[in-house]
Amino acid sequence: MEEILRPTGLDMPRWRVLMALHQDRVASVSEIAAHTIEKLPTMTKIIQRMEVDGLVLRQPRPGKERVMEVVLTDQGQIAGDEAWRSAAKLYEQAFAGMNAEEIDHLNALLKRVAENLSGPVPASVESLSSPTPTGD
Numbered sequence: 001m002e003e004i005l006r007p008t009g010l011d012m013p014r015w016r017v018l019m020a021l022h023q024d025r026v027a028s029v030s031e032i033a034a035h036t037i038e039k040l041p042t043m044t045k046i047i048q049r050m051e052v053d054g055l056v057l058r059q060p061r062p063g064k065e066r067v068m069e070v071v072l073t074d075q076g077q078i079a080g081d082e083a084w085r086s087a088a089k090l091y092e093q094a095f096a097g098m099n100a101e102e103i104d105h106l107n108a109l110l111k112r113v114a115e116n117l118s119g120p121v122p123a124s125v126e127s128l129s130s131p132t133p134t135g136d
Contacts, residue, residue, distance in 0.1 A: 004086045010079060013038070013046045014055065015087075018072070018080035021056070025072040028061065032070060037114070055079055 005015055016036040021027055027035070033043035047070055050056045055076035061067040072080065095103055 004090050005083060008083050008086060010083050014050055015083050018083060021072040022080055026069050029068050029070055
């Protein structure tokens with residue numbers, strides 16, 4: 001993905017933010033951090049850099065001034081669209097030969113894996129020893 005994004009001038013963190021904003025063009029910093037599975041302080045720095053680049057604007061959420069919203073600029077929309085087109089080629093390659101049902105099933109499994117990894121490691125998992133090679 002990084003190779004595909006290189007010509008667009010985007011890196012993976014910026015791409016994740018643009019994809020989080022792709023549909024609605026606006027989300028809070030916290031919502032983007034949760035969506036991209038990134039720590040809030042790190043996401044804040046990424047968004048600050050993107051604001052300097054003219055890709056997004058930050059503003060208080062109307063009625064909830066403590067919540068900072070990130071708004072996709074026209075320049076950010078153009079960059080996101082270009083990155084999306086580039087990424088679509090990679091997705092086509094990755095999912096070649098799979099039907100929609102198989103892709104949905106894969107996504108559901110990956111979502112479960114991500115959910116499993118989002119919490120603390122249970123004691124039952126910590127106590128498991130890793131498999132050792134049998135030498136066969």
